[in-house]
Amino acid sequence: MRTGAWSWVLVVLGLWAGVVEAQPLVGPSVGNADLLMAEGSRLYNTRQYEEAAESFLKATRVRPEALGAYLGLARARFGANQLVESYLAYRAYMKAAPGSPERTKAEKELELCERKLKSARQMTVVEVRVSGHVDKKATFFSVLEQKRIVGEGSAAEVLRALVDAGYLGPDLGEMAGRLHTTVGETLGALHRRALGGQAPKPEEAASVRALYALAREVGAPLAEEASRAPFLEGMAALAAGQHARAQELLAEAAQAEPERSEYRRLRAEALYRAGDVAGALTEMEAHFPNDSRTAFLRAEAALGRSAREGAQELEALFFQRYFSPGR
The missing domain is CATH 1.25.40.10 (Tetratricopeptide repeat domain)
Known part of the structure:
Protein backbone atom coordinates (compact mmCIF):
# COMPACT_ATOMS: atom_id res chain seq x y z
CA MET A 1 0.00 0.00 0.00
CA MET A 175 -23.26 27.00 20.82
CA ALA A 176 -24.39 23.49 20.02
CA GLY A 177 -26.83 24.85 17.43
CA ARG A 178 -24.16 26.87 15.68
CA LEU A 179 -21.82 23.89 15.64
CA HIS A 180 -24.58 21.67 14.24
CA THR A 181 -25.31 24.22 11.51
CA THR A 182 -21.63 24.49 10.59
CA VAL A 183 -21.37 20.70 10.36
CA GLY A 184 -24.35 20.61 7.99
CA GLU A 185 -22.93 23.41 5.85
CA THR A 186 -19.52 21.75 5.65
CA LEU A 187 -20.94 18.40 4.61
CA GLY A 188 -23.31 20.07 2.15
CA ALA A 189 -20.43 21.90 0.48
CA LEU A 190 -18.41 18.67 0.22
CA HIS A 191 -21.40 16.92 -1.34
CA ARG A 192 -22.00 19.66 -3.93
CA ARG A 193 -18.34 19.70 -4.94
CA ALA A 194 -18.26 15.91 -5.23
CA LEU A 195 -21.35 15.92 -7.46
CA GLY A 196 -19.55 18.47 -9.61
CA GLY A 197 -16.60 16.12 -10.02
CA GLN A 198 -14.31 17.47 -7.28
CA ALA A 199 -13.58 14.52 -5.03
CA PRO A 200 -12.98 15.15 -1.32
CA LYS A 201 -9.35 15.21 -0.24
CA PRO A 202 -8.28 12.21 1.87
CA GLU A 203 -8.37 14.22 5.09
CA GLU A 204 -11.83 15.56 4.21
CA ALA A 205 -13.13 12.08 3.46
CA ALA A 206 -11.61 10.81 6.69
CA SER A 207 -13.59 13.41 8.66
CA VAL A 208 -16.99 12.65 7.11
CA ARG A 209 -18.14 10.01 9.61
CA ALA A 210 -16.85 12.09 12.52
CA LEU A 211 -18.83 15.09 11.26
CA TYR A 212 -22.05 13.08 11.00
CA ALA A 213 -21.43 11.65 14.48
CA LEU A 214 -20.87 15.17 15.80
CA ALA A 215 -24.21 16.28 14.37
CA ARG A 216 -25.87 13.63 16.53
CA GLU A 217 -23.84 14.64 19.59
CA VAL A 218 -24.81 18.31 19.44
CA GLY A 219 -28.37 18.10 18.15
CA ALA A 220 -30.09 15.70 15.80
CA PRO A 221 -28.81 13.32 13.10
CA LEU A 222 -28.58 14.67 9.57
CA ALA A 223 -31.17 12.85 7.46
CA GLU A 224 -28.90 12.24 4.48
CA GLU A 225 -26.11 10.52 6.43
CA ALA A 226 -26.90 7.00 5.16
CA SER A 227 -26.31 8.01 1.54
CA ARG A 228 -23.95 10.96 1.58
CA ALA A 229 -21.35 9.52 3.94
CA PRO A 230 -20.57 6.49 1.73
CA PHE A 231 -20.88 8.67 -1.39
CA LEU A 232 -18.23 11.13 -0.21
CA GLU A 233 -15.93 8.35 0.94
CA GLY A 234 -16.53 6.52 -2.32
CA MET A 235 -15.58 9.55 -4.38
CA ALA A 236 -12.37 9.96 -2.39
CA ALA A 237 -11.57 6.28 -2.87
CA LEU A 238 -12.24 6.60 -6.60
CA ALA A 239 -9.85 9.56 -6.84
CA ALA A 240 -7.23 7.60 -4.88
CA GLY A 241 -7.45 4.66 -7.28
CA GLN A 242 -9.12 2.35 -4.76
CA HIS A 243 -11.70 1.27 -7.32
CA ALA A 244 -13.05 -1.85 -5.61
CA ARG A 245 -13.65 0.05 -2.37
CA ALA A 246 -15.15 2.95 -4.31
CA GLN A 247 -17.74 0.79 -6.06
CA GLU A 248 -18.76 -0.79 -2.73
CA LEU A 249 -19.28 2.60 -1.11
CA LEU A 250 -21.08 4.05 -4.12
CA ALA A 251 -23.37 1.00 -4.24
CA GLU A 252 -24.21 1.63 -0.57
CA ALA A 253 -24.96 5.28 -1.34
CA ALA A 254 -27.18 4.36 -4.31
CA GLN A 255 -29.12 1.84 -2.24
CA ALA A 256 -29.72 4.39 0.52
CA GLU A 257 -30.87 7.10 -1.91
CA PRO A 258 -32.00 5.38 -5.13
CA GLU A 259 -33.40 8.57 -6.65
CA ARG A 260 -29.85 9.95 -6.93
CA SER A 261 -28.88 8.73 -10.39
CA GLU A 262 -25.38 10.22 -10.05
CA TYR A 263 -24.48 7.62 -7.43
CA ARG A 264 -25.28 4.75 -9.80
CA ARG A 265 -23.45 6.30 -12.72
CA LEU A 266 -20.37 6.84 -10.58
CA ARG A 267 -20.56 3.28 -9.32
CA ALA A 268 -20.48 2.12 -12.94
CA GLU A 269 -17.40 4.31 -13.45
CA ALA A 270 -15.72 2.71 -10.43
CA LEU A 271 -16.50 -0.77 -11.81
CA TYR A 272 -15.09 0.21 -15.18
CA ARG A 273 -11.89 1.62 -13.68
CA ALA A 274 -11.49 -1.59 -11.68
CA GLY A 275 -11.53 -3.48 -15.00
CA ASP A 276 -15.03 -4.90 -14.59
CA VAL A 277 -16.44 -3.85 -17.96
CA ALA A 278 -19.30 -6.34 -17.73
CA GLY A 279 -20.30 -5.09 -14.30
CA ALA A 280 -20.17 -1.48 -15.43
CA LEU A 281 -22.27 -2.32 -18.48
CA THR A 282 -24.86 -4.14 -16.35
CA GLU A 283 -25.19 -1.08 -14.09
CA MET A 284 -25.48 1.32 -17.04
CA GLU A 285 -27.96 -0.81 -18.96
CA ALA A 286 -30.16 -1.17 -15.90
CA HIS A 287 -30.32 2.54 -15.12
CA PHE A 288 -29.04 4.46 -18.17
CA PRO A 289 -29.93 2.35 -21.23
CA ASN A 290 -30.03 5.33 -23.60
CA ASP A 291 -26.85 7.00 -22.36
CA SER A 292 -24.13 7.25 -25.00
CA ARG A 293 -21.63 5.86 -22.49
CA THR A 294 -23.74 2.70 -22.28
CA ALA A 295 -23.41 2.21 -26.03
CA PHE A 296 -19.63 2.57 -25.87
CA LEU A 297 -19.52 0.06 -23.02
CA ARG A 298 -21.56 -2.41 -25.09
CA ALA A 299 -19.03 -2.06 -27.88
CA GLU A 300 -16.06 -2.56 -25.54
CA ALA A 301 -17.69 -5.58 -23.91
CA ALA A 302 -18.39 -7.06 -27.35
CA LEU A 303 -14.76 -6.52 -28.43
CA GLY A 304 -13.71 -8.41 -25.34
CA ARG A 305 -15.78 -11.39 -26.41
CA SER A 306 -14.74 -11.48 -30.09
CA ALA A 307 -13.57 -9.21 -32.88
CA ARG A 308 -16.70 -10.00 -34.88
CA GLU A 309 -19.12 -9.04 -32.10
CA GLY A 310 -17.06 -5.94 -31.45
CA ALA A 311 -17.20 -4.91 -35.10
CA GLN A 312 -20.96 -5.35 -35.13
CA GLU A 313 -21.44 -3.21 -32.04
CA LEU A 314 -19.09 -0.53 -33.37
CA GLU A 315 -20.95 -0.48 -36.66
CA ALA A 316 -24.28 -0.13 -34.86
CA LEU A 317 -22.84 2.62 -32.70
CA PHE A 318 -21.41 4.43 -35.72
CA PHE A 319 -24.68 4.43 -37.67
CA GLN A 320 -26.71 5.29 -34.58
CA ARG A 321 -24.46 8.23 -33.78
CA TYR A 322 -23.98 9.69 -37.25
CA PHE A 323 -26.88 8.44 -39.35
CA SER A 324 -29.78 8.37 -36.90
CA PRO A 325 -33.08 9.92 -38.12
CA GLY A 326 -33.10 13.69 -37.99
CA ARG A 327 -29.37 14.16 -38.45
Whole structure:
Protein backbone atom coordinates (compact mmCIF):
# COMPACT_ATOMS: atom_id res chain seq x y z
CA MET A 1 0.00 0.00 0.00
CA ARG A 2 1.28 3.49 -0.81
CA THR A 3 2.40 5.80 2.01
CA GLY A 4 -0.43 8.21 1.23
CA ALA A 5 -2.99 5.44 1.51
CA TRP A 6 -1.55 4.37 4.87
CA SER A 7 -1.73 7.94 6.20
CA TRP A 8 -5.38 8.13 5.15
CA VAL A 9 -6.13 4.89 7.01
CA LEU A 10 -4.45 6.23 10.15
CA VAL A 11 -6.47 9.44 10.00
CA VAL A 12 -9.69 7.45 9.62
CA LEU A 13 -8.82 5.19 12.54
CA GLY A 14 -7.96 8.18 14.72
CA LEU A 15 -11.22 9.96 13.97
CA TRP A 16 -13.27 6.80 14.41
CA ALA A 17 -11.66 6.17 17.79
CA GLY A 18 -12.96 9.56 18.89
CA VAL A 19 -16.41 8.86 17.43
CA VAL A 20 -16.74 5.50 19.19
CA GLU A 21 -15.81 6.94 22.61
CA ALA A 22 -17.79 10.17 22.29
CA GLN A 23 -21.01 10.63 24.22
CA PRO A 24 -23.88 12.98 23.31
CA LEU A 25 -23.19 16.53 24.46
CA VAL A 26 -26.29 18.63 23.96
CA GLY A 27 -29.74 18.03 22.50
CA PRO A 28 -32.15 15.12 21.97
CA SER A 29 -29.40 12.50 21.78
CA VAL A 30 -28.73 12.98 25.51
CA GLY A 31 -32.21 11.78 26.49
CA ASN A 32 -35.75 12.92 27.21
CA ALA A 33 -35.82 16.17 29.19
CA ASP A 34 -39.29 15.64 30.68
CA LEU A 35 -38.46 12.14 31.90
CA LEU A 36 -35.15 13.30 33.32
CA MET A 37 -36.83 16.18 35.15
CA ALA A 38 -39.47 13.85 36.59
CA GLU A 39 -36.83 11.36 37.70
CA GLY A 40 -34.77 14.13 39.21
CA SER A 41 -37.75 15.36 41.23
CA ARG A 42 -38.55 11.85 42.41
CA LEU A 43 -34.98 11.23 43.54
CA TYR A 44 -34.77 14.63 45.22
CA ASN A 45 -37.97 14.00 47.17
CA THR A 46 -36.49 10.74 48.49
CA ARG A 47 -33.26 12.57 49.43
CA GLN A 48 -31.17 10.78 46.82
CA TYR A 49 -29.47 14.05 46.05
CA GLU A 50 -26.48 12.92 44.02
CA GLU A 51 -28.63 10.77 41.75
CA ALA A 52 -31.16 13.60 41.43
CA ALA A 53 -28.37 15.99 40.43
CA GLU A 54 -27.29 13.63 37.65
CA SER A 55 -30.82 13.55 36.22
CA PHE A 56 -31.24 17.33 36.41
CA LEU A 57 -27.81 17.86 34.86
CA LYS A 58 -28.72 15.67 31.88
CA ALA A 59 -31.98 17.60 31.53
CA THR A 60 -29.99 20.87 31.21
CA ARG A 61 -27.98 19.23 28.42
CA VAL A 62 -31.03 18.00 26.57
CA ARG A 63 -32.86 21.29 26.83
CA PRO A 64 -30.52 24.12 27.87
CA GLU A 65 -33.41 26.60 27.89
CA ALA A 66 -35.35 24.58 30.52
CA LEU A 67 -34.90 26.89 33.53
CA GLY A 68 -36.49 24.54 36.05
CA ALA A 69 -33.74 22.02 35.45
CA TYR A 70 -31.11 24.49 36.71
CA LEU A 71 -33.00 25.19 39.90
CA GLY A 72 -33.59 21.49 40.52
CA LEU A 73 -29.89 20.85 39.86
CA ALA A 74 -28.81 23.62 42.25
CA ARG A 75 -30.98 22.29 45.06
CA ALA A 76 -29.97 18.67 44.51
CA ARG A 77 -26.29 19.59 44.53
CA PHE A 78 -26.75 21.64 47.67
CA GLY A 79 -28.42 18.64 49.30
CA ALA A 80 -25.44 16.50 48.27
CA ASN A 81 -23.10 19.12 49.79
CA GLN A 82 -21.60 19.85 46.36
CA LEU A 83 -21.39 23.54 47.19
CA VAL A 84 -19.28 24.82 44.29
CA GLU A 85 -21.42 23.00 41.73
CA SER A 86 -24.61 24.11 43.51
CA TYR A 87 -23.51 27.74 43.44
CA LEU A 88 -22.77 27.58 39.72
CA ALA A 89 -26.19 26.04 39.04
CA TYR A 90 -27.92 28.74 41.10
CA ARG A 91 -25.98 31.41 39.19
CA ALA A 92 -27.02 29.90 35.85
CA TYR A 93 -30.64 29.91 36.98
CA MET A 94 -30.55 33.48 38.31
CA LYS A 95 -28.97 34.77 35.11
CA ALA A 96 -31.47 33.03 32.85
CA ALA A 97 -34.67 33.54 34.86
CA PRO A 98 -34.98 37.22 35.86
CA GLY A 99 -38.78 37.06 36.02
CA SER A 100 -39.29 33.65 37.59
CA PRO A 101 -41.84 33.39 40.42
CA GLU A 102 -39.31 31.28 42.35
CA ARG A 103 -36.56 33.85 42.02
CA THR A 104 -36.95 35.33 45.51
CA LYS A 105 -36.71 31.94 47.17
CA ALA A 106 -33.81 30.96 44.90
CA GLU A 107 -31.95 34.17 45.85
CA LYS A 108 -32.11 33.25 49.53
CA GLU A 109 -30.90 29.74 48.75
CA LEU A 110 -28.04 31.17 46.72
CA GLU A 111 -27.05 33.47 49.58
CA LEU A 112 -26.97 30.52 51.97
CA CYS A 113 -24.83 28.55 49.52
CA GLU A 114 -22.46 31.50 49.16
CA ARG A 115 -22.09 31.89 52.94
CA LYS A 116 -21.19 28.22 53.24
CA LEU A 117 -18.63 28.57 50.44
CA LYS A 118 -17.02 31.58 52.07
CA SER A 119 -16.94 29.79 55.40
CA ALA A 120 -15.20 26.86 53.71
CA ARG A 121 -12.93 29.29 51.80
CA GLN A 122 -14.02 27.87 48.45
CA MET A 123 -15.05 31.03 46.61
CA THR A 124 -11.67 31.06 44.89
CA VAL A 125 -12.53 27.67 43.40
CA VAL A 126 -15.73 29.19 41.98
CA GLU A 127 -13.83 32.12 40.48
CA VAL A 128 -11.31 29.81 38.82
CA ARG A 129 -14.13 27.68 37.37
CA VAL A 130 -15.94 30.72 36.00
CA SER A 131 -12.75 32.13 34.50
CA GLY A 132 -12.06 28.81 32.80
CA HIS A 133 -15.56 28.74 31.36
CA VAL A 134 -15.15 32.24 29.92
CA ASP A 135 -11.85 31.31 28.28
CA LYS A 136 -13.24 28.11 26.79
CA LYS A 137 -16.28 29.91 25.38
CA ALA A 138 -14.06 32.47 23.68
CA THR A 139 -11.90 29.69 22.24
CA PHE A 140 -14.96 27.83 20.99
CA PHE A 141 -16.25 30.77 18.94
CA SER A 142 -12.76 31.50 17.64
CA VAL A 143 -12.07 28.02 16.29
CA LEU A 144 -15.63 27.69 15.00
CA GLU A 145 -15.11 30.87 13.00
CA GLN A 146 -12.02 29.22 11.51
CA LYS A 147 -14.17 26.19 10.56
CA ARG A 148 -12.04 23.87 12.70
CA ILE A 149 -14.87 21.51 13.53
CA VAL A 150 -13.42 18.12 14.46
CA GLY A 151 -10.01 16.92 15.58
CA GLU A 152 -7.42 18.34 17.93
CA GLY A 153 -8.12 21.90 19.04
CA SER A 154 -11.47 21.94 17.21
CA ALA A 155 -14.78 23.48 18.18
CA ALA A 156 -16.12 20.00 19.01
CA GLU A 157 -13.20 19.34 21.35
CA VAL A 158 -13.57 22.72 23.06
CA LEU A 159 -17.33 22.29 23.50
CA ARG A 160 -16.79 18.86 25.03
CA ALA A 161 -14.18 20.34 27.39
CA LEU A 162 -16.66 23.07 28.37
CA VAL A 163 -19.35 20.50 29.12
CA ASP A 164 -16.89 18.32 31.05
CA ALA A 165 -15.86 21.39 33.06
CA GLY A 166 -19.47 21.73 34.23
CA TYR A 167 -20.55 24.78 32.27
CA LEU A 168 -24.26 25.55 32.57
CA GLY A 169 -26.54 27.96 30.75
CA PRO A 170 -29.03 28.38 27.92
CA ASP A 171 -26.25 29.66 25.64
CA LEU A 172 -24.89 26.12 25.61
CA GLY A 173 -27.81 25.35 23.31
CA GLU A 174 -26.84 28.25 21.06
CA MET A 175 -23.26 27.00 20.82
CA ALA A 176 -24.39 23.49 20.02
CA GLY A 177 -26.83 24.85 17.43
CA ARG A 178 -24.16 26.87 15.68
CA LEU A 179 -21.82 23.89 15.64
CA HIS A 180 -24.58 21.67 14.24
CA THR A 181 -25.31 24.22 11.51
CA THR A 182 -21.63 24.49 10.59
CA VAL A 183 -21.37 20.70 10.36
CA GLY A 184 -24.35 20.61 7.99
CA GLU A 185 -22.93 23.41 5.85
CA THR A 186 -19.52 21.75 5.65
CA LEU A 187 -20.94 18.40 4.61
CA GLY A 188 -23.31 20.07 2.15
CA ALA A 189 -20.43 21.90 0.48
CA LEU A 190 -18.41 18.67 0.22
CA HIS A 191 -21.40 16.92 -1.34
CA ARG A 192 -22.00 19.66 -3.93
CA ARG A 193 -18.34 19.70 -4.94
CA ALA A 194 -18.26 15.91 -5.23
CA LEU A 195 -21.35 15.92 -7.46
CA GLY A 196 -19.55 18.47 -9.61
CA GLY A 197 -16.60 16.12 -10.02
CA GLN A 198 -14.31 17.47 -7.28
CA ALA A 199 -13.58 14.52 -5.03
CA PRO A 200 -12.98 15.15 -1.32
CA LYS A 201 -9.35 15.21 -0.24
CA PRO A 202 -8.28 12.21 1.87
CA GLU A 203 -8.37 14.22 5.09
CA GLU A 204 -11.83 15.56 4.21
CA ALA A 205 -13.13 12.08 3.46
CA ALA A 206 -11.61 10.81 6.69
CA SER A 207 -13.59 13.41 8.66
CA VAL A 208 -16.99 12.65 7.11
CA ARG A 209 -18.14 10.01 9.61
CA ALA A 210 -16.85 12.09 12.52
CA LEU A 211 -18.83 15.09 11.26
CA TYR A 212 -22.05 13.08 11.00
CA ALA A 213 -21.43 11.65 14.48
CA LEU A 214 -20.87 15.17 15.80
CA ALA A 215 -24.21 16.28 14.37
CA ARG A 216 -25.87 13.63 16.53
CA GLU A 217 -23.84 14.64 19.59
CA VAL A 218 -24.81 18.31 19.44
CA GLY A 219 -28.37 18.10 18.15
CA ALA A 220 -30.09 15.70 15.80
CA PRO A 221 -28.81 13.32 13.10
CA LEU A 222 -28.58 14.67 9.57
CA ALA A 223 -31.17 12.85 7.46
CA GLU A 224 -28.90 12.24 4.48
CA GLU A 225 -26.11 10.52 6.43
CA ALA A 226 -26.90 7.00 5.16
CA SER A 227 -26.31 8.01 1.54
CA ARG A 228 -23.95 10.96 1.58
CA ALA A 229 -21.35 9.52 3.94
CA PRO A 230 -20.57 6.49 1.73
CA PHE A 231 -20.88 8.67 -1.39
CA LEU A 232 -18.23 11.13 -0.21
CA GLU A 233 -15.93 8.35 0.94
CA GLY A 234 -16.53 6.52 -2.32
CA MET A 235 -15.58 9.55 -4.38
CA ALA A 236 -12.37 9.96 -2.39
CA ALA A 237 -11.57 6.28 -2.87
CA LEU A 238 -12.24 6.60 -6.60
CA ALA A 239 -9.85 9.56 -6.84
CA ALA A 240 -7.23 7.60 -4.88
CA GLY A 241 -7.45 4.66 -7.28
CA GLN A 242 -9.12 2.35 -4.76
CA HIS A 243 -11.70 1.27 -7.32
CA ALA A 244 -13.05 -1.85 -5.61
CA ARG A 245 -13.65 0.05 -2.37
CA ALA A 246 -15.15 2.95 -4.31
CA GLN A 247 -17.74 0.79 -6.06
CA GLU A 248 -18.76 -0.79 -2.73
CA LEU A 249 -19.28 2.60 -1.11
CA LEU A 250 -21.08 4.05 -4.12
CA ALA A 251 -23.37 1.00 -4.24
CA GLU A 252 -24.21 1.63 -0.57
CA ALA A 253 -24.96 5.28 -1.34
CA ALA A 254 -27.18 4.36 -4.31
CA GLN A 255 -29.12 1.84 -2.24
CA ALA A 256 -29.72 4.39 0.52
CA GLU A 257 -30.87 7.10 -1.91
CA PRO A 258 -32.00 5.38 -5.13
CA GLU A 259 -33.40 8.57 -6.65
CA ARG A 260 -29.85 9.95 -6.93
CA SER A 261 -28.88 8.73 -10.39
CA GLU A 262 -25.38 10.22 -10.05
CA TYR A 263 -24.48 7.62 -7.43
CA ARG A 264 -25.28 4.75 -9.80
CA ARG A 265 -23.45 6.30 -12.72
CA LEU A 266 -20.37 6.84 -10.58
CA ARG A 267 -20.56 3.28 -9.32
CA ALA A 268 -20.48 2.12 -12.94
CA GLU A 269 -17.40 4.31 -13.45
CA ALA A 270 -15.72 2.71 -10.43
CA LEU A 271 -16.50 -0.77 -11.81
CA TYR A 272 -15.09 0.21 -15.18
CA ARG A 273 -11.89 1.62 -13.68
CA ALA A 274 -11.49 -1.59 -11.68
CA GLY A 275 -11.53 -3.48 -15.00
CA ASP A 276 -15.03 -4.90 -14.59
CA VAL A 277 -16.44 -3.85 -17.96
CA ALA A 278 -19.30 -6.34 -17.73
CA GLY A 279 -20.30 -5.09 -14.30
CA ALA A 280 -20.17 -1.48 -15.43
CA LEU A 281 -22.27 -2.32 -18.48
CA THR A 282 -24.86 -4.14 -16.35
CA GLU A 283 -25.19 -1.08 -14.09
CA MET A 284 -25.48 1.32 -17.04
CA GLU A 285 -27.96 -0.81 -18.96
CA ALA A 286 -30.16 -1.17 -15.90
CA HIS A 287 -30.32 2.54 -15.12
CA PHE A 288 -29.04 4.46 -18.17
CA PRO A 289 -29.93 2.35 -21.23
CA ASN A 290 -30.03 5.33 -23.60
CA ASP A 291 -26.85 7.00 -22.36
CA SER A 292 -24.13 7.25 -25.00
CA ARG A 293 -21.63 5.86 -22.49
CA THR A 294 -23.74 2.70 -22.28
CA ALA A 295 -23.41 2.21 -26.03
CA PHE A 296 -19.63 2.57 -25.87
CA LEU A 297 -19.52 0.06 -23.02
CA ARG A 298 -21.56 -2.41 -25.09
CA ALA A 299 -19.03 -2.06 -27.88
CA GLU A 300 -16.06 -2.56 -25.54
CA ALA A 301 -17.69 -5.58 -23.91
CA ALA A 302 -18.39 -7.06 -27.35
CA LEU A 303 -14.76 -6.52 -28.43
CA GLY A 304 -13.71 -8.41 -25.34
CA ARG A 305 -15.78 -11.39 -26.41
CA SER A 306 -14.74 -11.48 -30.09
CA ALA A 307 -13.57 -9.21 -32.88
CA ARG A 308 -16.70 -10.00 -34.88
CA GLU A 309 -19.12 -9.04 -32.10
CA GLY A 310 -17.06 -5.94 -31.45
CA ALA A 311 -17.20 -4.91 -35.10
CA GLN A 312 -20.96 -5.35 -35.13
CA GLU A 313 -21.44 -3.21 -32.04
CA LEU A 314 -19.09 -0.53 -33.37
CA GLU A 315 -20.95 -0.48 -36.66
CA ALA A 316 -24.28 -0.13 -34.86
CA LEU A 317 -22.84 2.62 -32.70
CA PHE A 318 -21.41 4.43 -35.72
CA PHE A 319 -24.68 4.43 -37.67
CA GLN A 320 -26.71 5.29 -34.58
CA ARG A 321 -24.46 8.23 -33.78
CA TYR A 322 -23.98 9.69 -37.25
CA PHE A 323 -26.88 8.44 -39.35
CA SER A 324 -29.78 8.37 -36.90
CA PRO A 325 -33.08 9.92 -38.12
CA GLY A 326 -33.10 13.69 -37.99
CA ARG A 327 -29.37 14.16 -38.45
